[in-house]
Amino acid sequence: MRAYLTSPKFLRAALPAASLGIILFIIYLYSPFAVSYMGLNLMLQYAVPIALATIAQMFIITVNDLDLSIGAFVGLTACIGATLLADTPILGILALAASVAAYAAMGALIYWRNLPSIVVTLGMSFVWLGIAVLILPTPGGTAPAWVKAIMGLKVPYVPFPIVASIVIAIVVHLMLMKSSYGAVLRGAGGNAKAVGRAGWSLLKIKMVMFAAAGFFGVLSGLSLIGLTSAGDAHIADRYTLYAIAGVILGGGEFVGGRVSPIGAVLGALTLALTPQLMGFMKLSTDWQIGAQGGILILVLAMRALINRREA
């Protein structure tokens, strides 16, 4: 048992949870009341949309691509949610479905023409932003009542963002890590040629992964306007980097199909908490991004140390 607890495999899996725990602990030292039902509810408010965007990015990273458009895409779906979905629900649902389909098409294009995903998604991020500005030129609109109701849900004993994060983590874990098709999807990240030789369609795999990313992007956008109750094309610009950082903090790797949904959600929670920690430490908000980068580097350094011990 002791050997297992100190094995690199276990340490690597425990690292995301440990980072989150440490941050929570420091916050507790500054202000014990913050780590309470109400406090966590407030501090983790924005964790749900970040977690959903992180999961979306994780799907893309699983197949060795990188999505630089997820932030703009979440902004677009937020705008659709705050306008079309609220005014004409059917049209809104169609528009959201079309954006998921557009994501799948983006995956197909990347596979077909063997294009670098960074270039394609960077280009598409301007397209998403442009459409979002067309739909909602100035910040505004209203979120549909049911979206607000879901995001405003009060769960007894455990804060809602934590419940939601656990649900997201478990659902995606079952989909990607436990299901039999999930193994094929991850396999395509590990050795695409081998998966193709075994008779699987790599085009379909790419499209499924991008569509899944689009779907979670939509969920992220909706949950975001559920909290802000209004939309804005630039509402989620930072999410692109948050999502990448979340996946990596959570133990994922850029290539090779090595990802962890539970880790990714933990990573997203960690990122959502760092601004709060800065607040308690009375650091100016100007330092926030730098501090987040610092935490990222620290965790990655720890991981490198663990990996070195293994070698």
Next chain:
Amino acid sequence: MTTSQQNIVTLEQTAKSFGAVRALGGVDLKANMGECLGLVGHNGAGKSTLMNVLAGTLNPDTGVMRIHDTDLSHSYGVSTANENGIRCVFQELSLCPNLSVAENARIFHPSLTGWGWKARAGKMIRDKLDEIFPGHGIHADDVVGDLSIGKRQMVEISRAFTTTDAPLHLVILDEPTSSLDAVTSQQLLDFVRKVVGQGLSCILISHVLGEILEYSDRIVVMKDGLVVAEKPAQAFDRDTLVATMGNVVETSEIVEHSLHTKQRGSTPLVVQAQGSGSADSVPFVAHKGEIIGLAGLASHGQTTMLLKIYDAATRRKKHPRVEGPVALVAGDRQTDGIFHLWSISANIGVRSLPRMLKRGLIDPAAEAVLGTQWQERIKIKTPDMNDNILSLSGGNQQKALFARALASDAEIILMDDPMRGVDVGTKLEVYDLIRDEAEKGRTFLWYTTEMDELKNCDHTYVFRDGAIVADLARADLSEEKILQSSFKESA
């Protein structure tokens, strides 16, 4: 050996070209039930292309393909191959390193779905591993990337023999023993004979001619994209087989070289190291101009020793003692050896960059000169050294890696089983080169899993569990002795 006439696959006049390179020039091939077909030939003779055609991963340009007497020439693909029970173990491993052993088994079997698929996949692959490689020590939950290359190959082979809903008729084994040690190779080949006895058909591709001669019923020899001979195995012996492939055995040269062997100690000591196992370990020493063999069962510390020496030389550590610059020829050329996106010349030149600088930049002319110089010396088969390295066949890629090491200023060359899956012709050429270079004063440390290669070595150290358990001079060298020391305590 009985040869049932029931036919599984027939290829007629199958041809395939890649651009200007003709890989297959009209090949006829038959595989029958209950027969092990041996396939030999140089690298680049078209064996791998032929196997890819059979596995459905390449479509031939022309030719007829019949499976169980049904003409499938125009509707053949990977899934048709699977449906018809044709499996292929490819030379470069086709497992997903990020998945567990059980998950890799699942990728092979579309029907493994629903509740408990992981348990079923795990049991299936474990049972097959137990059947082929008793005592393998692999768990179904192990992540493939964490396994040694030998174990990965065991998983891949076992996976090819697992069955779910589709029947299994023909298994193609492309260099199956290249990363296996003597014991597991034996287990595999015995298993192949057993299943062939039960009516399965196998195509065995190997550069270890002993395996082919001993374990196949019929041998097909390929050369330059054509079948040049096809006879029962008994009709061949080692020499006739090599002659048919187009090479002459050069044992005489080895003898000649051994006459030149200097008295040990007449040249200065260049490497001195210690094994990492038990205390009774023999010290590892190499003198200038010697060829030193590292033998023993696969992954018993040979590679670790080479890397230790490499580390010591590049980071200027005191232990182990290494005098002079080193270069490493990688064994796992896809992961550790070649730069996939670079040209052949660039791949050769990368170890010698400081010599090719002109005002701080790489001089393309110098690089090209180095490239063509080594193309001639080592006979790399390509129309243009500026082509991508992946356009070469496996053996020629390996030659390029040798050229990289030999073209450098290194005086000590470390070789990590570099001849894995390389054809006899290339091997003999490289052996010559190594002997010549050793005469000129270079030192070679050579880890190999093949007995024949150790005959080139002045001294052979046998490894077991990281320790050096025997030091054999050339005169004392025999397969028996190596196996004896490899197993001393475990037996």
